[in-house]
Amino acid sequence: MSYVIITDSTCDLPNDFVLANDIKVIPMHFQVEGREYINYLDEREMGSHDFYDKMRAGAVSKTSQLTIPDIKEAYKKELDRGLDILGIVFSSALSGTFNTVRLTVEELKEEYPERSIMIIDSKCASLGEGLFVYYANKFKSEGASLLECHQKLEDLKLHLAHWFTVDDIDTLRRGGRLSNAQAFVAKLAKIKPVLHVSDEGKLVAVYKKIGRRQALLQLVTEMKKTIDTSFKQTIMIAHGDDLEDALYVGNKVNELVDCEKIIYNNIGPVIGSHSGPGTIALFFIASKR
Numbered sequence: 001m002s003y004v005i006i007t008d009s010t011c012d013l014p015n016d017f018v019l020a021n022d023i024k025v026i027p028m029h030f031q032v033e034g035r036e037y038i039n040y041l042d043e044r045e046m047g048s049h050d051f052y053d054k055m056r057a058g059a060v061s062k063t064s065q066l067t068i069p070d071i072k073e074a075y076k077k078e079l080d081r082g083l084d085i086l087g088i089v090f091s092s093a094l095s096g097t098f099n100t101v102r103l104t105v106e107e108l109k110e111e112y113p114e115r116s117i118m119i120i121d122s123k124c125a126s127l128g129e130g131l132f133v134y135y136a137n138k139f140k141s142e143g144a145s146l147l148e149c150h151q152k153l154e155d156l157k158l159h160l161a162h163w164f165t166v167d168d169i170d171t172l173r174r175g176g177r178l179s180n181a182q183a184f185v186a187k188l189a190k191i192k193p194v195l196h197v198s199d200e201g202k203l204v205a206v207y208k209k210i211g212r213r214q215a216l217l218q219l220v221t222e223m224k225k226t227i228d229t230s231f232k233q234t235i236m237i238a239h240g241d242d243l244e245d246a247l248y249v250g251n252k253v254n255e256l257v258d259c260e261k262i263i264y265n266n267i268g269p270v271i272g273s274h275s276g277p278g279t280i281a282l283f284f285i286a287s288k289r
Contacts (some may be wrong), residue, residue, distance in 0.1 A: 002082075002083055002084065003083055003084035003085060003086055003116070003140070003146045003149075004022065004023075004024055004078045004083045004084075004085060004086070005021075005023045005024065005086050005088060005133060005136050005137060005140065006023075006024040006025075006026065006074060006075065006078065006085055006086070006087050006088070007023065007024070007025055007026070007087070007088040007089070007129065007133050008025065008026045008027075008028055008066060008089060008090050008097060009025055009026065009027045009028050009039040009040070009041055009268060009270060010028060010090040010095075010125060010126065010129055010268070010270050010271055011025065011088075011090075011126075011127070011129040011130040011132075011133050012041075012126045012127045012129070012130050012238055012265055012266070012267055012268045012271060013025075013041065013127070013130040013133060013134070013265065014041070014263065014265050015040075015041040015042040015043075017134075017263075018041060021137045021141075023133060023137060024074060024077075024078065025041055026066055026070055026071065026074045027039050027040050027041075028063065028064070028065070028066060028097075028270045029063070029064050030061050030062065030063045030064075030269045030270055030273055031061065031062045031063075031064075032046070032051070032054055032059050032060075032061045032269075033054065033059055037269070039268050039269050039270050041268070046269065048241055048266035048267075048268065048269070048272070049241055051241075051269045051272060052240055052241035052272065052277040053241075055168070055272070055276060055277050056277050061269060061272070061273035062273065063269075063270050063273050063274070065095050065096045065097040065100060066097045066100055066101070067100065068100060068103070068104050071100060071101050071104040072104055072107070072108065075087070075104065075105070075108055075117070076108070079108065079112045079115050079117075083115075084115055084116040084117065084118075084146050085115070085116075085117045085118070085119075086118055086119075086120070086136060086140075086146055086149060086150060087101055087105070087117065087118070087119035087120070088119075088120055088122050088129070088132060088133050088136055088153070089101050089119060089120065089121055089122060090122065090124075090125065090129060091121065091122060091123045091124055091125055091129075091197070091201030091202075092121045092123070092201060093123065093198075093200050093201035093202040094125055094201060094202070094203070098119075098121045101119055102119065105117050105119055116146055118146055118147070118150045120150060120153055120154065120157075121201070122157065122201075123157055123158075123197070123199070123200065123201030124157075124160060124162065124197065124201065125162065125197060125201075125203075125271060126162075126238045126267050126268075126271045126275075126281055126283075127236040127237070127238040127263070127265060127267075127281065127283050128160055128162040128197060128236075128281070128283045130236060130238075130263075130265070130283075131160060131234070131236045131283045131284075132153065132156070132157070132160055134234060134236075134263075135152075135153065135156060136149060136153055139152050139153070156285070158199050158288065158289055159228065159285050159286055159287065159288065159289070160283065160284075160285060160286075160289065161196070161222070161223070161226060161227075161282075161283065161284055161285070161286040161288075161289050162196050162197035162281060162282075162283055162289070163194065163195075163196050163218075163219045163222045163223065163281070163282045163283075164194070164195055164196070164219070164238075164275070164279060164280060164281035164282065165192050165193065165194050165195070165209075165212075165215035165216060165218070165219060165279065165280055166192070166193055166195065166275055166276060166278075166279050167192065167212065167240070167242070167276065167277065167278025167279060167280075168240075168276030168277050168278055168279075169191075190210055190211055191208045191209070191210060192208075192209050192210075192211065192212055192214070192215035193205050193207070193208055193209075193215075194206055194207040194208075194209055194215050194218045194219065194222075196222070196289065197289065198289065199289055212245070216245060216248060216249055216252075216280060217252065219249055219280065219281075219282045220249060220252040220253060220256060220282070222282075223253065223256065223257075223282060223284055223286075224256055226286035226287045226288060227256075227257060227284055227285070227286055227287075228284075228285045228286060228287060229257065232258060232259055232260040233257070233259050233260060233284055233285055234259065234260045234261050234262075234263065235250075235253060235257075235259050235261075235262045235263070235282070235283065235284045236262070236263045236264075236265075236282075236283040236284075237249055237250055237253075237262060237263070237264050237280070237281065237282055237283070238264075238265055238266070238267045238279075238280075238281040238283070239264070239265075239266060239267060239278075239279065239280050239281070240266070240267045240272050240275060240276060240277045240278050240279035240280075241266060241277055241278070242277070242278050242279075242280065243264065245278070245280050246264050246280055247264070249280055249282060250262045250264065253282070267279055267281065
């Protein structure tokens, strides 16, 4: 049977890509300055630049996970069209959304016993999740069945590397990842943390680099260590309203590997609420995360 790919807006994919490939995206919500917004990929309620300008001015953004009604509405729409579903969900280590999706799907399977619904905990975030969805769409377009596509993604999952650096230390402090004292020292010494997403889907700090440029170069150094060079890759680079530095990293990547293409996009407000302005993230297929 035909199936559709459904994901959530933490995938941070370009809106043109999801429209062109009929990928369904459930938007998540965020709150800034007491007002709630919906994180549509086309940025119809708030543009990324405006969002990050508010953060630079000191605004705090809060996020919420998807609810059962959100998920049920999106899934039922496709099931009622006679389609099966492959659901790709934001890392369960970073949000309760996957568990909510799982519980919703259990209900829907009883309501639609003739339909197949398969979900996968991506263990990914931002364009890492986006790259995961990209491969799901690739497998589907190559003729993989729902079951085959799900298995291919499970096999791929722990090879999808996320490396990123955070520029705004105060965002980490407000999020509880740094104490006030640690944040003070980091800002004084111009320390820029370099992090990755672990096999469990958690954010893990790996390096403390002195200065922005050294942190950006470390992302490419990590790629060099583990990237799978057996095929020409599509690589994704996400940024918190800093295309200039994203392009700098992309140029360094092009010097290192012969890739198929590099896709750039802003980190949306849901992920950006926790990573802050100036974040640069690099995503690729590797021998290991």
